[in-house]
Amino acid sequence: MNSTIIDAQFEHIKTEEYQQTLADQVQNHLFADQESGEKAMQTINDFVSDYLENGRHQPIDEWLIGRFNLYSDIWENEQEKIDTANVIISTVDSLVKNQLDVEKALNKGKTLANVLNTKLTDIANQNGFDPVEALKAIDEGLENANLAGTEMYLGQAIPLTPKIESTTPLDLARNVTTKAKINANLHLMAYGVRTIGERLYNAIKGKENRSQSEELLHILRSSIETAENKGVQVAMSGGVVVSAKKGWIKAGFDTLNKIEDAIERTRQKWDRITDLVLSVGEGWNDTRILDKVEQGLLKTVDVAAEKAKFATSKFITKVEKTCENWLKTKGGVMGARIGSFVGSMFSPAGTALGATIGGYLGEKGGEWVADKVVKPIANTARKVADKAIDVVADTAKTVVSKVSEGVKSVGEFVSSGVSKVVDFFTPSWW
Secondary structure (H helix, E strand, O other), X not given: OOHHHHHHHHHHHOOHHHHHHHHHHHHHHHEOOHHHHHHHHHHHHXXXXXXXXXXXXXXXXXXXXXXXXXXXXXXXXXXXXXXXXXXXXXXXXXXXXXXXXXXXXXXXXOOHHHHHXXXXXXXXXXXXXXHHHHHHHHHHHHHHHHHHHHHHHHOOOOOOOOOOOOXXXXXHHHHHHHHHHHHHHHHHOOHHHHHHHHHHHHHHOOOOOOOOHHHHHHHHOOOOOOHHHHHHHHHHHHHHHHHHHHOOXXXXXXXXXXXXXXXXXXXXXXXXXXXXXXXXXXXXXXXXXXXXXXXXXOOHHHHHHHHHHHHHHHHHHXXXXXHHHHHHHOOOOOHHHHHHHOHHHHOHHHHHHHHHHHHHHHHHHHHOOOOOOOOOHHHHHHHHHHHHHHHHHHHHHHHHOOOOOOOOOHHHHHHHHOOHHHHHHOOOOO
16 A cells, blocks of 8 residues: 555545545444434433523532433333432543643643553552553553554554553553544544534424523533533433433443343443443533634644543543442452453444534534634534544555555545444444
8 A cells, every 4th residue: 555545545535425424324323213313412402401401500410310300211210310310420520520630730741641640550559450451451442443443444454553562551651642642533534423413403403492502602612620511511421321221322221131140230331321421521522622723722733632631531530430330339449350341432433422422512502603703613623634634644654654565446445445434333332
């Protein structure tokens, strides 16, 4: 595969044809059908609208449980409903705290690798596992996700980052943060996935209880530590969990019934809710980032680095919540088991869900000022995607120039590469 072919392939990815195909494939695999997608987004919209109208004026747990009361058919019992609300709220709280901690550490001159290593070492010491095992699992998960991304886009898996021999925690953390930046660019390439959110926004536009765009944009631009910023994420997550339990978002909780051990089934349920919340957080964070680009507060070239900061916060939160979920259901410490439980955060389905929600919120948040102040966020997303495509293309050319690869024609790429979308986005992690 030479540079000319890679350039041609990546230019094809920028086309409306490819992005439309990507969006169609992902939508078919993320939602049971078009109606289910609309129901899911309407439910998320209802949760956000009610939060803006009522939720801000009462304790968040009381409000969320009250909303859950409207869906009595999806809960096993009262305790499951309460526990689900608590998992959602505590995950959002942890994620925001970790985002703030990462930012503070970077402002003090530390690197992302330093922050990740320090945080995971502290969690490991508290929960009886080796931080190296967690870092190895995160590193492996990122590597597999990045290989899947290049296979989807190029028709063959290409490792975009070198393997390291060192197994010291700091070196592993450095490798993780390097791969996180590549992963961020791969995710940003998928502009088409975001168009699903825009489609679903347009499908329910004009229905009752549509979230107040101006208020949503105000919260979007507020500090991440505000109660309202956290509240919107809780509201969105509540809507996503209800939609998954309803079966509108595919396979959210289906396979739980196959787990015979009751304690293990409960633990996995909390883990999956955590993953759903983290996907929502990523979609919300992406929208915040794109809005900053629109305002001129952030350059397009810096978006991947901003996403890598969020990814570091997400890794830390995932490990924290995995340990908490284990303690709640099993008792005792995680020990050597931690490695096998942190890989689910790299699900392509979870990424697609976050991008879909981000596209939906971006359309809603920017709509009211579209012609007056800023361009629609969707247009900014496209510009960011094109820049990310160029970055990944340059990285791929650097890698393949060092090794002998089988040459694929552009024609082969179009026929085989696009078909990889189906496998790439199948939500096997749930």
